[in-house]
Amino acid sequence: MIRGIVNKVAKTRERLFTVFFMFAVTLVFIAAVSALNLATADIVARNANLFMQRAVMEAADMDPSGSPEDVIARYEAAVREETFPDGSSYLCVTDPAIGANAYVFVRTGAGLWGQITAVVGVDETIKTLTGVTFVKHNETPGLGARIDEAWFKEQFEGKRGPLRCVPEGTRSASLNEFDGITGATITSRAVEKILNDTFAEARRKAAP
Amino acid sequence: MAAGRTKQIFLKNLGSDNPVFIQVLGICSTLAVTNVLKNTLVMCLGLVFVTALSNMSVSLLRKWIPSRVRMMVEVLIIASYVIIVDIVIQACLPDVSRQLGPYVGLIITNCIIMGRAEAFALSNPPLASLADGLAAGLGYSYVLLVIAFCRELLGSGTIWGIRVLGEWWVNWSIMVMAPGAFFMLAVFIWIVKGYLIPRDGPAKECCQ
Numbered sequence: 484m485i486r487g488i489v490n491k492v493a494k495t496r497e498r499l500f501t502v503f504f505m506f507a508v509t510l511v512f513i514a515a516v517s518a519l520n521l522a523t524a525d526i527v528a529r530n531a532n533l534f535m536q537r538a539v540m541e542a543a544d545m546d547p548s549g550s551p552e553d554v555i556a557r558y559e560a561a562v563r564e565e566t567f568p569d570g571s572s573y574l575c576v577t578d579p580a581i582g583a584n585a586y587v588f589v590r591t592g593a594g595l596w597g598q599i600t601a602v603v604g605v606d607e608t609i610k611t612l613t614g615v616t617f618v619k620h621n622e623t624p625g626l627g628a629r630i631d632e633a634w635f636k637e638q639f640e641g642k643r644g645p646l647r648c649v650p651e652g653t654r655s656a657s658l659n660e661f662d663g664i665t666g667a668t669i670t671s672r673a674v675e676k677i678l679n680d681t682f683a684e685a686r687r688k689a690a691p
Numbered sequence: 692m693a694a695g696r697t698k699q700i701f702l703k704n705l706g707s708d709n710p711v712f713i714q715v716l717g718i719c720s721t722l723a724v725t726n727v728l729k730n731t732l733v734m735c736l737g738l739v740f741v742t743a744l745s746n747m748s749v750s751l752l753r754k755w756i757p758s759r760v761r762m763m764v765e766v767l768i769i770a771s772y773v774i775i776v777d778i779v780i781q782a783c784l785p786d787v788s789r790q791l792g793p794y795v796g797l798i799i800t801n802c803i804i805m806g807r808a809e810a811f812a813l814s815n816p817p818l819a820s821l822a823d824g825l826a827a828g829l830g831y832s833y834v835l836l837v838i839a840f841c842r843e844l845l846g847s848g849t850i851w852g853i854r855v856l857g858e859w860w861v862n863w864s865i866m867v868m869a870p871g872a873f874f875m876l877a878v879f880i881w882i883v884k885g886y887l888i889p890r891d892g893p894a895k896e897c898c899q
Contacts, residue, residue, distance in 0.1 A: 504755060508767060509767060513771075516778075
């Protein structure tokens with residue numbers, strides 16, 4: 484009888500120790516991780532912002548390079564957020580170097596594996612693209628993910644909508660054709676659709 | 692800790708008991724992150740850090756960890772270190788973090804780390820465990836770096852983002868995709884097992 488009680492007490496103690504131990508270890512590690520997270524939260528947020536600001540500047544045909552402070556200062560001087568009457572927003576970028584306005588749209592469309600978020604810049608007349616860049620996508624590495632390559636993004640500058648995708652390597656001089664990516668037809672078409680939709684939206688909503 | 696023991700630990704992990712080509716562990720990340728050398732290096736540094744420190748932490752706590760919750764404790768420790776790595780990469784290398792995407796977080800599920808914690812850290816002193824974690828991480832890293840070197844060279848014609856093969860080179864798209872890693876890994880294992888490790892050595896049991 485006494486032995487039974489002793490056993491029971493020992494067992495309970497062991498169980499309590501397990502719970503206590505788990506709790507203590509969790510507390511220590513979570514505290515460490517949380518502290519680090521709090522300490523770096525500002526830097527991480529700033530990095531994310533900076534990435535977006537560089538993308539907008541690239542789309543508006545401004546120079547996105549330079550130190551973070553420089554980029555932030557130039558961005559804040561040039562860009563202001565505007566909204567259409569229906570509530571959707573766009574960015575108006577006034578490049579001090581040229582003095583002209585560009586309108587930048589952050590728009591999302593369906594890609595092959597997930598959504599593609601593009602930053603699309605059009606000029607004041609809403610006829611010509613000033614630049615295109617992609618900030619988020621899950622396309623196949625080596626195929627669809629090549630939309631991040633410089634030649635692909637740069638070819639859009641000066642093109643006019645509605646755009647049509649032609650085979651890679653065509654290097655079409657036509658103002659409404661762009662080179663797609665071999666092996667990534669769906670991604671190329673998705674880009675085509677995002678750009679044309681953005682053009683249509685800009686024209687429709689900005690029409691006087 | 693004797694120097695001979697450390698040497699033995701390192702030799703085993705780098706060669707005769709290598710986590711990748713002998714134990715065939717960590718294949719998921721081998722396939723996922725080895726298409727570009729730079730990303731691979733960051734991933735490897737992260738993994739070395741996590742294996743070394745989690746091994747040491749588990750070893751420090753090994754006398755108190757109740758055996759029925761030991762896996763919970765191990766996962767908690769590993770996860771904490773992985774989150775630390777993830778936060779640091781996000782704060783310091785935002786571009787790499789964007790490209791690696793979810794794979795840094797997936798270090799948690801890398802069997803090498805848990806495997807070393809279970810097989811080594813639970814029954815060895817902290818310093819030996821630190822050495823073992825470090826060695827296992829390095830054994831994984833050099834295999835990945837070799838594979839990444841070949842894949843980046845053949846798949847993109849570049850090394851560390853710098854073009855080394857001329858314009859005449861046609862990129863092997865498959866090398867940038869996951870199947871390319873399968874081929875490279877298979878060739879690597881073939882060469883190592885077929886030519887470098889003596890055939891009449893002690894039979895190795897291969898475990899998943």
